[in-house]
Amino acid sequence: MENExxxxxxxxxxxxxxxxxxxxxxxxxxASNKPSVADGAAKISDPTKLYPKPPFKSQPQPWPGLQxxxxxxxxxxxxxxxxxxxxxxxxxxxxxxxxxxxxAAAIAYARExxxxxxxxxxxxxxxxQEVIALIKKEGRKAIAIPxxxxxxxxxxxxxxKAIAGLGGLDIIVSNAGRQQSIxxxxxxxxxxxxxxxxxxxxxxxxxxxxxxxxxxxxSAIIGTTSEQAYDPSPDLYAYAQTKAATMNYVKSLAKQLxxxxxxxxxxxxxxxxxxxxxxxxxxxxxxxxxxxWTVLGRPGQPAELxxxxxxxxxxxxxxxxxxxxxxxxxxxxx
Numbered sequence: 001m002e003n004e005x006x007x008x009x010x011x012x013x014x015x016x017x018x019x020x021x022x023x024x025x026x027x028x029x030x031a032s033n034k035p036s037v038a039d040g041a042a043k044i045s046d047p048t049k050l051y052p053k054p055p056f057k058s059q060p061q062p063w064p065g066l067q068x069x070x071x072x073x074x075x076x077x078x079x080x081x082x083x084x085x086x087x088x089x090x091x092x093x094x095x096x097x098x099x100x101x102x103x104a105a106a107i108a109y110a111r112e113x114x115x116x117x118x119x120x121x122x123x124x125x126x127x128x129q130e131v132i133a134l135i136k137k138e139g140r141k142a143i144a145i146p147x148x149x150x151x152x153x154x155x156x157x158x159x160x161k162a163i164a165g166l167g168g169l170d171i172i173v174s175n176a177g178r179q180q181s182i183x184x185x186x187x188x189x190x191x192x193x194x195x196x197x198x199x200x201x202x203x204x205x206x207x208x209x210x211x212x213x214x215x216x217x218x219s220a221i222i223g224t225t226s227e228q229a230y231d232p233s234p235d236l237y238a239y240a241q242t243k244a245a246t247m248n249y250v251k252s253l254a255k256q257l258x259x260x261x262x263x264x265x266x267x268x269x270x271x272x273x274x275x276x277x278x279x280x281x282x283x284x285x286x287x288x289x290x291x292x293w294t295v296l297g298r299p300g301q302p303a304e305l306x307x308x309x310x311x312x313x314x315x316x317x318x319x320x321x322x323x324x325x326x327x328x329x330x331x332x333x334x
Contacts, residue, residue, distance in 0.1 A: 051075065051273075053298040054289045063180070064121050065279030067099040068130070074273050076104040077303035078134060083111030086314045090114040091166040093159070093211070095149060095203065096176030098128035100274030101224060101267070104302035105173055105309040106131050112310055115141035117162035119176065122146045141166055149176055150198040155206035163214055170219040171313045172211055174204035174246075177224065179239040179281035193238050200242035204249070217261025220313045223250050225266045225324060227332030235283060243268075247324055254322030263321040265312040270328025273299040294329030 052072045059071060067074050076099070092109050096102035097118025106116050116135050120128045128144055135142035143165035147154040163169050178199040182188050208221060215221075225246040232240030250266040257264055271291040278287060291299025308325050311317050326334045 048296045048298070051298055051301050054292045056288050056290060058284055058288055059278050060284070061275070061279045063178075063279045064124060065099075065275030066124060066127050067103070067275045068127050070273075070275065070278060072273075074100065074275075075301040075303045076100070077107050077306045080303055081108050081111055081306055083108070083113065083138075086112045086310060086316070087171075088113030090171055090313065091117075091162075091168045092171035092173065092313070093117045093119070093162040093166075093169055093207075094173040094175060095119045095158075095207070096224075097173075098124040098131055100175075100276065101269065101272065101302045101305050101309070102173065102175035103127070103131050104306040105175065107134050108306040108310050109171070109313070110135040110138040110140045110142070112314075113140070114171065114313075115143075115166045117143035117145055117166055119145045119147060119149070119158055121148065149203035150195060152202070152206050155203055156210045159207055159210040159214075163211075169211055169214055170216060171222070172208060172215075172220075173222045173224070173309060173313075174207060175222075175224040176203065177239070177242070177276065179236065179276045181235045181281055181283050181286075182237065183235050183283075185237055188238055196238040196242060200239070201245050204246070208253070212257075215262055218315065219262045221253065221257070221262065221264045222309060222312050223247075223264075223266045225250065225268045227268055227270045227326070227328050229268060230333035239281075250324060251322045258321055263312075263318070265320055265322070266324040267305060267308050267312070268324050268326045268328070268332075268334060269300065269305060270294065270326070270332045271299045272305065273301055291329065294331050296329045298329070300327060300329055 057071060087109055092114050094102050094106050094116060097106045098120035106118050109116050118128060118131055132142045132144050143162060145158055145161050147158060149155060178196045180192060204223060223246045226243040228236055228240040229243040229247040247266060250264050254264040271294060277290055282290060305327050308327060324334050
């Protein structure tokens with residue numbers, strides 16, 4: 001029996017070679033982190049000390065807000081994300097690509113070799129142009145398509161403009177979202193409820209339906225859901241419903257489109273420091289202490305989720321479909 005657990009020298013060497021080869025070619029999921037490098041080795045970093053902690057100053061902005069005017073400005077990987085060619089030649093459309101997680105995904109995708117079209121609300125032009133410049137700096141096509149996702153006609157034209165500008169389309173990231181904190185349902189107007197539903201639920205439906213005839217096997221669709229889908233806050237009555245719907249459509253579409261070779265997945269962030277919070281998405285006192293309840297004692301930064309969006313779009317994640325990847329600082333679900 002003892003001999004059954006022994007390896008020959010040849011087996012040991014072969015196993016070591018296989019391990020080294022796997023290390024050499026496997027992608028690094030956390031490529032957007034900011035490790036220091038010394039003597040060729042990346043040093044690990046304490047996640048509790050990587051980014052600012054609350055309290056943050058009160059800084060209300062009109063919806064949808066500009067992240068360039070936030071204090072501290074969210075880190076979307078502008079200086080930290082390092083690509084490795086994982087999305088070379090791919091063509092991506094990202095809604096809400098001017099700021100937050102959409103911006104982080106756009107920067108990461110460009111540095112991984114993809115051409116990128118971003119959509120944003122017209123008042124966010126300042127932030128959007130920063131992203132366009134960063135994409136172009138990587139030598140990739142950068143297409144800016146401002147407009148209101150609450151319009152079905154615009155969503156249709158958005159897809160067609162992205163396809164024309166990029167020369168095709170094989171990644172869709174439905175990231176743009178409307179979040180307004182309102183303490184009581186009696187204060188939620190029909191207009192506000194309608195705006196939230198159209199931005200967060202109707203727009204992905206319109207966009208995916210328009211794009212589907214153009215998506216080839218191997219394409220990827222990624223929705224941004226939230227921990228709110230699983231553990232809703234009382235003041236986010238409308239928003240939380242839409243995130244539950246996003247989680248559900250990810251799983252439904254994955255079953256529908258899987259036989260066509262198209263993968264559908266979702267990302268479920270916890271408290272992430274973005275313009276959503278300062279443009280009506282959080283009550284003032286919650287905004288100032290935002291993320292203090294996580295086990296890391298701080299909110300997440302968009303840069304910390306960039307590699308998840310890359311992983312779900314990359315060809316080497318070919319068996320991942322109908323999945324929801326969480327990133328919540330040790331709280332929330334999934």
